Amino acid sequence: MDNGKRKLANMSPEEKRNLAKQLLQEQTHQTKTPSQQTEREIQAEFYRFELLSGYRELQQQIEEMRRLNIQNPYFMAHEDVSNNTISIAGREYINYSGYNYLGMSGDxxxxxxxxxxxxxxxxxxxxxxxxxxxxxxxxxxxxxxxxxxxxxxxxxxxxxxxxxxxxxxxxxxxxxxxxxxxxxxxxxxxxxxxxxxxxxxxxxxxxxxxxxxxxxxxxxxxxxxxxxxxxxxxxxxxxxxxxxxxxxxxxxxxxxxxxxxxxxxxxxxxxxxxxxxxxxxxxxxxxxxxxxxxxxxxxxxxxxxxxxxxxxxxxxxxxxxxxxxxxxxxxxxxxxxxxxxxxEPERVSRLQARSRFFLKRAQERSLNTGLSGGSAVVPVILGDSIKSLQLGQRLFERGINVQAMLYPSVPEEEARLRFFITAQHTEEQIKFTVDTVAEQLQELR
Ligand SMILES: Cc1ncc(COP(=O)(O)O)c(C=O)c1O
CATH class of the missing domain: 3.40.640.10 (Type I PLP-dependent aspartate aminotransferase-like (Major domain))
Structure with a gap:
């Protein structure tokens, strides 16, 4: 160990802190006045939100969706209760985007x-x-x-x-x-x-x-x-x-x-x-x-x-x-x-039956439902964010509302649509949904 290092090793934490402070002060006072420092060192992205790197990345992603002609699926206001159906911009959709599992919201x-x-x-x-x-x-x-x-x-x-x-x-x-x-x-x-x-x-x-x-x-x-x-x-x-x-x-x-x-x-x-x-x-x-x-x-x-x-x-x-x-x-x-x-325990048994029905139909149509089993959450995994968004949009156009889950909620190679099943979904709604997902996915591929 050379002399300087040995000295440093023997210093108390307090002495080390003071030394660091002193060095910092010497460095900043060497060349610039305080106003010059502010102008040169504090970059605009540190105090202007529109220049924040995270914000700029978000803007790039929104721009990319626009370029690919994908309608922004986020923050779409609904006009009635989020249940097995939902009304958005005056149109009724079969809904899988909400976790109103037992239909209690709106009851x-x-x-x-x-x-x-x-x-x-x-x-x-x-x-x-x-x-x-x-x-x-x-x-x-x-x-x-x-x-x-x-x-x-x-x-x-x-x-x-x-x-x-x-x-x-x-x-x-x-x-x-x-x-x-x-x-x-x-x-x-x-x-x-x-x-x-x-x-x-x-x-x-x-x-x-x-x-x-x-x-x-x-x-x-x-x-x-x-x-x-x-x-x-x-x-x-x-x-x-x-x-x-x-x-x-x-x-x-x-x-x-x-x-x-x-x-x-x-x-x-x-x-x-x-x-x-x-x-x-x-x-x-x-x-x-x-x-x-x-x-x-x-x-x-x-x-x-x-x-x-x-x-x-x-x-x-x-x-x-x-x-x-x-x-x-x-x-x-x-x-x-x-x-x-x-x-009304029949609400719970109906939710469980409808969830099983959805999963079975999806598996019969060879959709990739990942690990899902026994719950009311059924993903359809596409492994690609853009395709997931595109499939979501095609379904929306056909009267089905379901959200795409993308990175960082899931790894990019597991991007998906996530379906929440509720006790209120009918078997007809589920059959129509799964068939439409399978057809649209086929076309997209
Ligand atoms: C597993 C899990 N824990 C906690 C939360 C947070 O709950 P809340 O949305 O009611 O704040 C969520 C939300 O979706 C969740 O999925």
Whole structure:
């Protein structure tokens, strides 16, 4: 080691910081006045949004769509309820773009409950719950959700996305390890990043690979969380939950399941992936779900043991402390949707039958439905963004509304159309759809 390096190695972090500051100051004061520096060094793209590199890339993609004569399929306003049909610009379409799985959004009982909640409590609870934003239907809803999951307690949040971010961000820290399925939702990844914990994705659905990762890494960390989805939102497949439970128990880890697309969808009564596999609710440490899908509302929840929920309730920044309570109408709607689901289990069985029917017809027509099975999400994989957009447009012209899923939501070689099936779809609508997809795909190729 030469003299300078040795000196540097012996410096305290404080001394190193001061030295770096000093060098920086010397460098900036050598040649320019402050106004010259501003002009020369701070490029316009750092303070003008229209020059932001991400914005410019977006513009290029929109321009490319225009060049290829593809109508922009995003932000198309609908003029009635998003259900098995939808009205856009005055025309009715068969709709696969919305996750109104049980037809609860637009259901008269659910709408009435939302309106009654507004009449009673107003349109906002006007405070965070911990101070004075609590209304009785918050805890009624939380009890219903806890019952579905088969656990003691639950806490609702104003957004499903924020539920994952703030829960993982709050409960875990730099000494912890977070292992999530490689296809996990972006909200989970963002929560992991916020926590500052070490994060390792494991290959999709591969509980053996997870087991190996834990065998290698468990001992270096305090708490370890494994995160799965009940139904994967892009692929429509279901993880082998009992195997993951075995693994998590063996390694003394915690297990979180995001039920965004499995609550209301899986299990004979729609109680979710736990009911589907007949496991005990308490085998999962953190049940997470959204209110925006089968439950026709907006918001998210975490359910589990009462100690975890109490801890979250008083201390999670994005849940109770620094964010407003769930609005009366959203609370009333979700509560009513769960009660209607329990009173009318035929909605769940019809959803499951129609989803199976769609998948079977699609497979008979040799469409590439990937891993989908047993859920209400069925992709048709084309492996090419432009072709996916073109097929989406052809279907739209023929009265079918379905969204293309492109990079970065999925890898480019797996670009696809994603169909959400609902309990309201008829067999005729599904037959027409699958036949039209197969014909149009044939022509496109
Ligand atoms: C798996 C998963 N988790 C979380 C979310 C976020 O939920 P929300 O849209 O209700 O905020 C979604 C949204 O689609 C999702 O698919």
């Amino acid at each position: 008269p009982i659910v709408s009435k409950a939302a309106k009654e909640a507004i009449d009673k409590y107003g349109t906002s609870v006007s405070a965070s719950r911990i101070v004075s934003g609590e209304i009785p239907i918050h805890s009624e809803l939380e009890q219903e959700l806890a019952n579905l999951a088969g656990v003691e307690s639950c806490l609702v949040f104003v957004s499903g996305y924020a539920t994952n971010v703030t829960t993982i961000g709050h409960l875990f820290g730099p000494k912890d390890l977070l292992l999530h399925d490689a296809l996990i939702h972006n909200s989970v990844v963002t929560g992991c990043q916020l926590s500052g914990a070490r994060r390792i994705p494991f290959p999709h659905n591969d509980w053996q690979a997870l087991d190996n990762l834990l065998a290698e890494n468990r001992r270096y960390h305090e708490r370890v969380l494994i995160i799965l989805e009940g139904v994967y939102s892009m692929d429509g497949d279901i993880p082998e939950l009992p195997k993951f439970i075995e693994v998590k128990k063996r390694h003394k880890a915690l297990l979180m399941v995001d039920e965004a697309h499995s609550a209301g969808v899986l299990g004979p009564r729609g109680f979710g992936i736990g009911e589907h596999f007949g496991i005990k609710g308490t085998d999962i440490d953190l049940w997470m779900g959204t209110l925006s899908k089968a439950f026709a509302s907006c918001g998210g929840y975490i359910a589990g043991c009462k100690e975890m929920v109490e801890y979250m309730k008083y201390l999670t920044p994005g849940a109770i402390l620094y964010s407003v309570g769930l609005s009366p109408s959203n609370t009333g709607a979700a509560l009513a949707a769960i009660r209607v689901m329990k009173a």
